[in-house]
Amino acid sequence: MREIEFDPRMIGMVAALGVIWLGFNWLSDGAFLTPRNLWNLLVQTASIAVMACGMVLVIVTRNIDLSVGSMLGFVGMVVGLIQARLLPELLGFEHPATWFISILVSVALGGVLGLFQGALIAYLAIPSFIVTLGGLLVWRGAAWWVTQGQTIAPMDTRFRPLGGGIEGAIGTGASWAIGLVICALILAGIVLARRRRRRFGFGLRPIWAEGAIAALGCGAVLGTVMVANAYPLPAGVARRLVEARGLVWPEGGLTIGHGLAVPVLLALAVGIVMSFLTKRLRFGRYVFAIGGNPEAAQLSGVNTRKVLTLVFGLMGVLVGISACISTARLNAATNSAGALDELYVIAAAVIGGTSLAGGVGTIAGAMLGALVMQSLQSGMVLIGVDTPLQNIVVGVVLVVAVWLDGLYRRKLS
Amino acid sequence: MSLATARDIEPPPLVEMRDISIAFGGIKAVDTVSVDLKAGEVVGLLGHNGAGKSTLIKILSGAYRADAGEIRISGEPAVIANPRDAKRYGIETIYQTLALADxxxxxxxxxxxxxxxxxxxxxxxxxxxxxxxxxxxxxxxxxxxxxxxxxxxxxxxxxxxxxxxxxxxxARVLIMDEPTAALGPAETKQVADLILELKRQGIGIFLISHDLHDVFDLADRVSVMKNGRVVGTARTSDVTQDEVLAMIISGKCPAGATPGPGALRGQA
Incomplete structure (x- = not known):
């Protein structure tokens, strides 16, 4: 394992996910591993997965953010307000710029709220637990004040694809194109990394290991595309789509696949950008150094307060993105949106191998963690487990996952 | 100016810390301390735990800011507000805790x-x-x-x-805070060899230790601190280990040393 530089914990998580999927598939008589269920599963995971990426950095720096769920509620309400009330008055109903302005406002507002909380934590030295516990109450209250508790609906038609659904599926052709581009990037990345290591005369992985990594990566990508494409659109929708292009709807009907969903692609993009940020940029290096030894980072000349503030700012930006995804998915802004999300996000990060002691965690792990959590929940809904029992199971899994991870770590050191 | 007098004028020391004071919550951890360091010189800073050695060098390395006093690097007044500033002046520190991100x-x-x-x-x-x-x-x-x-x-x-x-x-200036505290004999020897090698390269080294024997062989001079003040400074060739031990324990400054503000009165 050492020579191919694989993280055994990652393999363990993928195995756990496999067991969960096969288990639910067996319990539900084959209803779990269907294109339809998997497609929905990915869409449902998107919002939590996006926020989990930011939570990894927060927890790596030995902090916590309890406010993300409430912040999502508040940002979502503001987004609903501006696109359903403000922008229609200013620009006109269903203006082409509405969706874009909404996203911009959402991301900016999330970022500002995050930076504000981060500044309180970094510069006024208030514990993050307290600041964000306050935030949990404050933003939830603020979400109510935006419209005195009224739900705002519907959302702009160009905004709704962000949430998935039929209008949020990009179609089969585009899905293949994106899948192939990602595969090309994976291969290019492996070749470039190998070339760099050779230039400096470092040890290289055996060719079979490189091949296995490439095959696994590309296989996962293309497999996902195939599954998404295998989920057919409802016949009525497909027919409208065909007729809108001026074609004739054939006699025996026609199967058109959904293709990848916009929120899933968005989450994937966030994951890639955040991985790049943590692994390839100075900022990420500082985040991990602070988590490992805050004093050492400071003595090395790292501006730890600035980095910490930016980490919370980044968390806020991701909350803004998730607020768009969940508002669009619901096609409404409600003041209770995102309730308890903070706990799912933290759980996803922790199940994904992020250590609450700080200094350890990966973006990919957290996203897988989000998928594990959502698989458990969707699976239990599918086989008809009552809500109270669902919560009990998720709670137990969280505790057991962290226990196992701790066992593994102690064995390692 | 003749050549002879030009040679007589000594270049300014690499590091000069003058009348440095810092207090934490009313307790003066470092009280009007002055020390200096020349290029290619090893100066040992000695004293009990809590004598103020580590605090003093943390001011030089930018971890703390002095309440009063002046730092000069090669004769020029230097402003060291944070570790980055210190590194810009070529001051590098090896901390007692090592300060590594594990x-x-x-x-x-x-x-x-x-x-x-x-x-x-x-x-x-x-x-x-x-x-x-x-x-x-x-x-x-x-x-x-x-x-x-x-x-x-x-x-x-x-x-x-x-x-x-x-x-x-x-680095031009190296601060080593208890560099051999956690090491075995072979590794301690390695660090000593390294110090001599760096000294040959003209690097000035502050060596902090509470262990007299560690320092005595390596240092050209020693400054002894007690209760945040300098007891005295001496060339290691002018004093015995016992005399330095007396400086550390009782604050008594021997004849071979230049007494500082912390020296026991009436004993010099």
Missing amino acids: NVDAAANIFLGRELLTPWHTLDDSAMESETRKVMGRLNPHFRRFKEPVKALSGGQRQSVAIARAIYFN
């Missing part, structure tokens, strides 16, 4: 805060690893664990990483 590898620690970047402003990990292999090859030729977090290394290996970080960036 969760990242040797290269990440050595270049922390001063990463090598590619033209696209991303981390150039390969270049950093390559440089790390070079500098570690000098300090600890058997070191192989470049990819592992520093946490997994032995005490001596961790020490070499901390030393590598200090000397890689061409």
Whole structure:
């Protein structure tokens, strides 16, 4: 394992996910591993997965953010307000710029709220637990004040694809194109990394290991595309789509696949950008150094307060993105949106191998963690487990996952 | 000006700390302390635990800001507000705790805060690893664990990483706070050899220790601190170990030393 530089914990998580999927598939008589269920599963995971990426950095720096769920509620309400009330008055109903302005406002507002909380934590030295516990109450209250508790609906038609659904599926052709581009990037990345290591005369992985990594990566990508494409659109929708292009709807009907969903692609993009940020940029290096030894980072000349503030700012930006995804998915802004999300996000990060002691965690792990959590929940809904029992199971899994991870770590050191 | 007099005028010392004071919550940890250091010189800072040695050098390394006093580097007044400023003046520190981020590898620690970047402003990990292999090859030729977090290394290996970080960036002034406290005899010998080698290269070294024997063989001069003040400063050739021990324990300043404000009155 050492020579191919694989993280055994990652393999363990993928195995756990496999067991969960096969288990639910067996319990539900084959209803779990269907294109339809998997497609929905990915869409449902998107919002939590996006926020989990930011939570990894927060927890790596030995902090916590309890406010993300409430912040999502508040940002979502503001987004609903501006696109359903403000922008229609200013620009006109269903203006082409509405969706874009909404996203911009959402991301900016999330970022500002995050930076504000981060500044309180970094510069006024208030514990993050307290600041964000306050935030949990404050933003939830603020979400109510935006419209005195009224739900705002519907959302702009160009905004709704962000949430998935039929209008949020990009179609089969585009899905293949994106899948192939990602595969090309994976291969290019492996070749470039190998070339760099050779230039400096470092040890290289055996060719079979490189091949296995490439095959696994590309296989996962293309497999996902195939599954998404295998989920057919409802016949009525497909027919409208065909007729809108001026074609004739054939006699025996026609199967058109959904293709990848916009929120899933968005989450994937966030994951890639955040991985790049943590692994390839100075900022990420500082985040991990602070988590490992805050004093050492400071003595090395790292501006730890600035980095910490930016980490919370980044968390806020991701909350803004998730607020768009969940508002669009619901096609409404409600003041209770995102309730308890903070706990799912933290759980996803922790199940994904992020250590609450700080200094350890990966973006990919957290996203897988989000998928594990959502698989458990969707699976239990599918086989008809009552809500109270669902919560009990998720709670137990969280505790057991962290226990196992701790066992593994102690064995390692 | 004749050549003879020009030679008589000594160049200003590499580091001069004058009348430095710092207080924490009303307690004066360092009280009007003056010390200096010349190029190619090793100055031992001695004293009991809590005498103010570490606090004094943390002011020089930028971890603390002095309440009063002046620091001059090569005769020029220097403003050291944070560790980055100190590093700009070529002042590098090896802390007693080593101050390593345990969760990242040797290269990440050595270049922390001063990463090598590619033209696209991303981390150039390969270049950093390559440089790390070079500098570690000098300090600890058997070191192989470049990819592992520093946490997994032995005490001596961790020490070499901390030393590598200090000397890689061409330090002019090196501060070593209890550099051999956690080391075995062989490794202690290695550190002593390194100190002599760096001294030959013209680097000024502050050596902090509470162990007299450690310092006496290596240092050209010693300054002894007690209760935040300097008892006295002496060339190691002018005093005996027993006399220095008396300075540390009772604050008695012997004839061979220049007494400081902390010297016991009426004893000189």
